[in-house]
Amino acid sequence: MSPAEMIRLTALEMAEHLRAGTFTSVELTRAHFERINQVDGTADEGVHAFLHLNQDEALAVAAEVDAIRTAGGPEADELHPLAGVPIAIKDNIVTIGQPTTAASKILEGWMPPYDATVVRTIRAAKLPILGKTNLDEFAMGSTTEYSAYGVTRNPWDLNRAPGGSGGGSAAAVGAFMAPLALGSDTGGSIREPAAFTGTVGTKPTYGSVSRYGLIAMASSLDQIGPVTRTTADAAALHELIAGHDPKDSTSLHTQWNTLLEATTDQDLSGVRIGVLEEFQGPGFSAEIWEKFQETLDLLRDAGAEVTTVDCPHIPYALHAYYLIVPSEVSSNLARFDGIRYGNRVVPDGGGTVAEVMAATRAAGFGDEAKRRIMLGTFALSAGYVDAYYGTAQRVRTLVIQDLKHAFEHVDVLISPTTPTVAVKLGDQLEEPLSMYLNDVVTIPANLAGIPAISIPGGTAEHDMPVGLHIQGPAKSDATVYRVASAIEALIEAEQGKPFYDRAPEVPQVQGARS
Amino acid sequence: MSDLTRDQLTHLAQLAHVNLTEEELDRMSGEVSKILDSVAKVQEVDTKHVMPTSHPIALTNVYRDDVVGPVLSQHEALTGAPEVEAGQFKVPAILHAEGDR
Known part of the structure; x- marks a missing residue:
């Protein structure tokens, strides 16, 4: 099989x-680096999904897997x-x-002295790590334009954003530079990029995947999850990384070993699918709404019961x-003080530790990080905390209660993932508030800690992909995968091919990557 | 009205230990005010008798056994430090020296 054919397989097919023995892991890993070399480019051209490549280590891990397989015996049988x-x-x-920067200047070149729990798990399972992907600084943004190291471009149209904050992971998977990626999702950072790049992304139930070693953004919302091209691949990766970790006190003791199996059940008859009254029509682009109605028809034809449910507080989410x-950001980012790690900036003529901190943070943080730190400091300040942060926490309770009531009547809730298709690069950069609206559908799942997935739901304006968002009650991740997989199969049957095969060819970059 | 004045933003920047330039103060007081105007919509909701949520999946008393686990060595802990002396983090002075500035 040629390298170009290999990289277009699903992760589960590659594993098969x-x-x-059709091909080796070294051949497969090389094929992906070749692809990265062809299309990823730099901050100035190409997709620019990667901030760092890990070629030597990845090929060494691949060679190790190949050697174990060749030798056979119990070690080969026990391979993940x-x-x-x-x-x-x-x-x-x-x-x-490998350096870890969170796409911030304040961590430029930082070499962490430890691995995140998910990284340890991936190393133990011997998946070659290709490299580190771009994001909005500290995962704050919806376009990946707030990266301190340059934008990532959407493989479907290099003039458009790949979504954010995990635009790098989504673009890498969408452009066949990686079959699997990890993302983190605080308000949609896995799902919105999935929608914009025609890929699949899951935000698991809060506590399903350990966050030890994830640079914290908003701790009551952050969750690590899989980024892939198919629902089954996402379920397989989710199963690998899920499970209790004593190092993350929010980690759950739930078992997550039926997720992949759930994707083999594609029967939708009797499945109760809810559409939120609050997410009807206006707010979504005309073509996205039309495409969504077609999907609902497909679901009804397949025997699902589609009903409308009411969540009156969702508009305040x-x-x-x-x-x-x-x-939470203003509190979490307080740790970047130029003392224990990260860059330090000393004002001209020196200064006290407080002055060094203020200079370090001024130089190290970008605009969106500064805005959020200011907003958060305000919302938590004496005299305002109850009216702002306190009220928001109480509204969060009401949103959670609304969703609980809804899930008494339906198994899952579905809607388009985003109000529009991927925006043009630069369009929302000057207008933070309009960028925030990209996350209107995805945010409630984070507030409630419930599982949610975005899968490709067809194309709309400018032939760009649209996402279909499916969410279920807490710990119902298997149900979400089951329904998502069934819908994915319906859409594939209608089109006659998997969605990722509809992606246009990504232009090759001029110069090879250094 | 949730207008954030330039003076208020200057104060917040001091509290948060972030130096903002004159240009940033001018621009961000407008941007942050606009965002505050929008998010203040939460105050339209009647939340008088609602408990706040700080954690979406309620857990109580997460303990671990009181045993020593693997920890970073002193060397590892210092590898990312901007300045190190005698195996310790070197920190700028807390106060200005007398007669200084």
């Missing part, structure tokens, strides 16, 4: 071929099913041996979120 399948990691997840997040 590795076991069958995904062993040898390459993966990319969002650059706010810490990795020994976005506002509560943009108070809770800056508040």
Whole structure:
């Protein structure tokens, strides 16, 4: 099989071929680096999904898997099913041996002294790590334009944003530079980029995946999850990284071993699917809404019961979120003080530790980080904390209660993932408030801690992909995968091919990457 | 009305230990005010008898056994430090020296 054919397989197909010996992990890993070399480019041209490449280590891990397979015996039998399948990691997840920057100048070149728990798990399962992917600084943004190291471009149209904050992971997977990637999702940072790049992304139940070693943004909302091209691949990666971790006190003891199995059940008859009254029509682009109605028809034809449900406080979720997040951000980013790690900037003529901190943070943080720190400091300040942060926390309770009531009547809630298709680069950069609206659908799941997935739901304006968003009650991740997989199969059957095969060819970059 | 004045923003920047330039103060007081105007919509909701949520999946008393686990060595802990002396983090002075500025 040629390298160009290999990289277009799903992760589970790659794993199958590795076991069958059709090709080796070294060949597969090389094929992905070749692809990266062809299309990823730099901050100035190409997709620019990666901030750092980990070629030597990835090829060494691949060679190790190949050697174990060749030798056979118990060690080969015990290999994880995904062993040898390459993966990319969002650059706010810490990795020994590779810089971790969270796309911020304040962490430029920082080499973490420890691995995140998910990275340890991936190393133990022997998935070659291709490199670290671009994001909005500290995962704050919806376009990846707030990266301190340059934008990532959407593989479907290089003039458009890939979404954010995990634009790098989504673009890497969408452009066949990686079959699997890790993302983190605080208000939609896995799902919105999935929608914009025609890929699949899951935000698991809060506590399903350990966050030890994820650079914290808003701790009551952050969750690590899989970024892939198919629902089954997402379920397989989710199963690998899920599970209790004593190092993350929010980690749950729930078992997550039926997620992949759930994707094999594609029967939708009797499944109760809810559409939110509050997310009807206006707010979504005309073509996205039309495409969504077609999907609902497909679901009805397949035997699903589609009903409308009411969540009256959902329209306030976005506002509560943009108070809770800056508040938690202002607290979490206080650790970047130029003392223990990261860059230090000393004012001319020296200064006290407080002056050095203020100069370090002024030089190290970008605009969106500064805005959120200011907003959060305000929302938590004496005299305002109850009216702002406190009210937002109480509205959060009401949103959670609304969703609980809704899930008494339906198994899952579905809607388009985003109000529009991917925006043009630069369009929302001057207008933070309009960028915030990209997350209107995805935010409630973070507020409530419930699982949610975005899968490709067809194309709309400018032939750009649209996402279909499916969410279920807390710990119902298997149900969400089951329904998502069934819908994915319906859409694929209608089109006659998987969605990722509809992506246009990504232009090759001029010069090879240095 | 939730207009944030330039003076208020200057104060917040001091509290948060972030030096903002004159240009940033001018621009961000407008931007932050605009965002505050929007998020203040939460105050339209009647939340008088509602408990706040700080954690979406309620957990109580997460303990671990009181045993020593693997920790970073002193060397590892210092690898990312901007300045190190005698195996310790070197920190700028807390106060200005007498007669200084």
